[in-house]
Amino acid sequence: MLADGVLILSHCGYSFVEDLATAIGRRRLRAHVLSSRPLPEHANRLDAVRALAGSVHAGDAHVLSIADVDRTLDALQASGVRVLACISVWEGYRALMAHANARLGVADLAPALVQSLRDKLHVRNTLHADGLSRRRAYALTPDMLGQLQARASEYFVKPVQGIASYGAFRLTRETTWATLDAIARQAQADTVYASVIGEGVRFIAEEYVSGTECSFEVLVVDGSPYVVAIHEKCELTEANGTVLEDSCTSPPVSIAALHCAQGIAWLRSVFTRLAIDWGCFHVEARFDGTRWDLIEINPRVGGSLISPSVKALNGEANLLDLWLHVLLDADGAHASLSRLAYTGEGETPSPNATFFRVYFASPGRIEEIRLNALPRAPVVTQVLLEAGDEVDPASREVFLGQLLWSMTRAERDAELDALLAASADAIAVRYRVTEPALGV
Template sequence: MTTPLADYAMFAGRRIAIVEHMQNHPFVLGLRQAREHGLEIWLLTGDRSWYTHGHDWDTHPLAAAVDRVIDVDTTDVEAVLATVTGPGGRPLVDGLTSFSDYHTVLAAQAARRLGLPGPDPAAVETANVKDRLRVALGDVPYNIPHRRVSRADELAEAARELGFPMIAKPPAEAISYGVRRVDTLAELTEAFQELSQVRQSLRGQPRSGDVLLETYVEGEEVSVETMTVDGRTHVFGVTSKDLFGDPAYIECGHTFPVPLPDEERDALYSVVRATLAAIGYRHGPCHTEVRRTKTGWRVIEANPRTPSSCMTMLVTDVTGRSPILDAWLLAIGETPPIEPVVHRGGAAVRMIYPERRGTLKRIDGIEAASAVPGVQVLLHAEKGDKLLQRMDNSACVGFTYCSGPDRLAARELADRAAGFLDFVVEEDGAVEDGAVEDEPDASGGEAEGAGRDGRS
């Protein structure tokens, strides 16, 4: 990853508190870059073991990438406020934020209580609770028909209302956890029975057991990466979203930027800007997922944070602006000089998933993968890790990343490098290629998969 072209000298002498953090290389890199420009970083965390998975915290990349780690209940806004407040209620930090889907609302609430810059907490919550986003959008053509159900006896009526196929998913989760397509009432009933048993999030917050149902919309899916400053939404560009497909919708790769005809691009940007305006989101980064259908663009989700899975690296290498650093500038009250956004070249990432469950014994092919021109091999699993297989992005064990003059050429190189990697696992006394476990606990990494951060 190249160093951002723009200067982030405005970080010098400032301090920010981050409520939990995203995992893996791009986010640790962002921490290091911010500190290089003089930003002091406090990491607030409720459970260090969520990051280390049994390893020593002092050897974890996050430990060396921040100035201070504060152990606090990050589900309790009063506890968070107490750690960053001095005498007379004076904030000890210049900004407070989070990129964790499970903590963005609390961070927005805490920032508002402290009088620090940040988005409206209600807007963040509306985006995070996916049926509230649907309600906020109303009857616009880019919305999707939906219904939230609490009981099994509501399913038949929901099927008549929405029709098949449909998508079933938890109303509020991350990393595509629980998302699946259902084509029959039997499949819908099975999905409901499973999802309604989920009574806490992957980070331990209580859940109702309700299930969100949406009409399935066919089409190519992309994401739009934005930064909203004082109500004006700036667009970095469009990212491809390669999916494994039915029945679960798990990301396996991305390229940036996706070229679109002027009229189609303008329509897409208009939909994204209107979506953020509808929920009152006026401050901060957003990663909005949209599908191109025969009848136009349809909004899948709006995530009020920076994108994951190395997408920030894609944006930075192509535009020269770091969404991570720009978001932290906003959090400390500075206006990042985002526009004009200029695209130079293209970039691609492939997400690596093991094939079978087991305890990781070794990874073969790293040298060959790293020898592919222009490719970075970014792995976050190591010997002894219990590699997980769940139908979401937590099964990802690393990335192959490439940037260059063309996004498709970069994708070909990233794919080539990924083909060399072989995860050898030990299962029931035997050695096999692959990894993963059928029923993992809630320690799978949000948005960027399980495992330790920044290993390459």
């Protein structure tokens, strides 16, 4: 009898491998992992992964290729494993996942559609042409940079393909082409993120989108989108050449159900225009009190604590579980998502609410990390760095830790302001102070 399993594509030994293996195991399937080569400082990482998986396969480089995927599928099938689907939360491997699923006969996005969705210039201007976005995007050149700086409008700069808010910042008159060159060089030297942002890093400038920012967590089954959560971003901080999303709550606290319904209807039109027919999406958008407009579409699960927040909201399944359901049982996924998703009136089927806060590290060597007491205990606590870790300067997020709280919506509405204030310093970190050299 063939052994059934799911192939996980992992970047450098990580990319939610533990969470995915657990979700696959809940379905009585074996997790098989294909990972790119871990970084030197994580040389033993694959040993830990082997404890979670039926088999672990490694590429020769820090980035996986189609040849790696094909070779692994061939090896698994030759060993008697029936691979039922492929999944990856690493955006740089989303097209590889689509390629694997096409080979396996699993319904998924076409690889070419994945690539077009990751092209922020194409997505923005396609939607603008159809009246689904009021903003335009411009490919940045030294000449275009000067033209935009001479205008009265506000613009936001980001790579054409990006992740982790890498190199995303508000355009100012002080921004120079040398600024972009420096970010591009930093991205190309960043082993973890270089392949996601692409060779020959290109930048765009978008007309600035104002309003309250939310993320829509969406699963699409055969052209039908289901919104399983809307997270309102309570705080946004611009620092170190990027924008950091400090905390989120769901359902939105300052946007009424009527306007959530409006957002869901707009989102359906966006997905129809872009021919999005399958998959899991983390869509960032802003509501200005009248209309919704796009920040970006990510063809993957949202990062940080988005997935466990979804489970805390619906009481049944996290986002990884739901995505696996779509990949493995589309008909069953229709039924469960219909029950768990937002209604067309912008209402949630559950009275639950969540709040989570993400903590970002600053450049320097960490001397101490501690958790401070809180009036309401979090249901998930993750501290991702430890004393002795060195944090390098980078134009991207560097996660220190994250905490998730679960409560009823009534409790959230009553406690949110206090929780925002109390949680701000819940994870305290002290960095080593470098003494100046003598004579300086």
